[in-house]
Amino acid sequence: MLEINNLVIQRDGQALHYQLAVAEGEILAIQGRSGVGKSTLLGALAGFVDTESGDMRWQGQSLLPLAADQRPVSMLFQDHNLFEHLSALDNMQLGFPGLAPKEELLEAAKALDVDELLQKKPTELSGGQRQRIAIIRTLLRPEPIVLLDEPFAELDQHTRHQAADWVKRTAKQAGKTVLLVTHQQEDVTQLADRLLVL
Numbered sequence: 001m002l003e004i005n006n007l008v009i010q011r012d013g014q015a016l017h018y019q020l021a022v023a024e025g026e027i028l029a030i031q032g033r034s035g036v037g038k039s040t041l042l043g044a045l046a047g048f049v050d051t052e053s054g055d056m057r058w059q060g061q062s063l064l065p066l067a068a069d070q071r072p073v074s075m076l077f078q079d080h081n082l083f084e085h086l087s088a089l090d091n092m093q094l095g096f097p098g099l100a101p102k103e104e105l106l107e108a109a110k111a112l113d114v115d116e117l118l119q120k121k122p123t124e125l126s127g128g129q130r131q132r133i134a135i136i137r138t139l140l141r142p143e144p145i146v147l148l149d150e151p152f153a154e155l156d157q158h159t160r161h162q163a164a165d166w167v168k169r170t171a172k173q174a175g176k177t178v179l180l181v182t183h184q185q186e187d188v189t190q191l192a193d194r195l196l197v198l
Contacts, residue, residue, distance in 0.1 A: 001021060001060075002024075003055075004019060006053065007044070008054055018054070020196060028180065029182055029188040030195075031196070038181040046147055072143045074139075074141040074143040081130070088120055096141060105137075114132050114133055126154075128156065131153070135151055139174075139176070144177060148178065148181065150182060151167070161190070
C-alpha cells in the first residue's frame with residue numbers, strides 16, 4: 001500500500017495538500033487542471049520535490065528519509081528521459097541493479113515497434129520513439145512503484161493505444177503500483193483501475 005497522509009508542498013507561494021492511498025498493484029490515473037500539482041506529487045514521491053509536512057509511506061515505511069536513488073520508485077518524466085550520447089539500447093539498460101534484463105528489453109522494443117532503432121542515438125529518433133524507449137526502461141526496472149507523467153503525449157492514436165496496452169499488461173504481470181498523470185480520458189479508460197481528480 002502506498003499512503004500519502006496530510007502531505008503539504010509549497011509551490012509558487014501556495015500550499016498544495018495531498019491525501020490518498022493506492023493499493024499494491026493498482027493503476028491510479030490522476031487528472032486535474034494545469035497547475036493543480038499533479039506532476040509535483042510525482043516529483044515528491046520520487047524524491048525530487050521537497051515536502052513541508054505530512055508523510056508518504058510504502059508498505060508502512062516512510063519514504064521521506066530516503067534519497068531519490070534509494071526510493072522504490074521508477075519515474076518517467078514529461079521529457080528529457082534519455083542521454084543523448086548513448087544509443088537507445090544503452091539508454092534502456094540504465095538504472096538496473098546488476099545486469100539489465102536484455103531479453104525482456106528486446107521483447108518490449110519489438111512489442112512497441114522500436115526494435116529497429118536500438119543502435120540509434122536519441123537525436124536520431126522522433127519524440128514518440130524516444131518516449132517509447134523511456135517507457136520500456138521505466139516499466140521494466142525492478143522498483144515496485146511506477147510514476148508516469150503524460151507518458152503518451154508524443155504518440156499518435158495507434159501507437160498510444162499500443163503503448164497503453166503494453167504498459168497495463170506489463171504492470172499487472174509484475175504487480176506494479178502505477179500513478180499515471182494524463183489529460184486524456186482514453187488513457188484512463190484503457191489503463192486505470194481508478195481515477196483521482198485533483
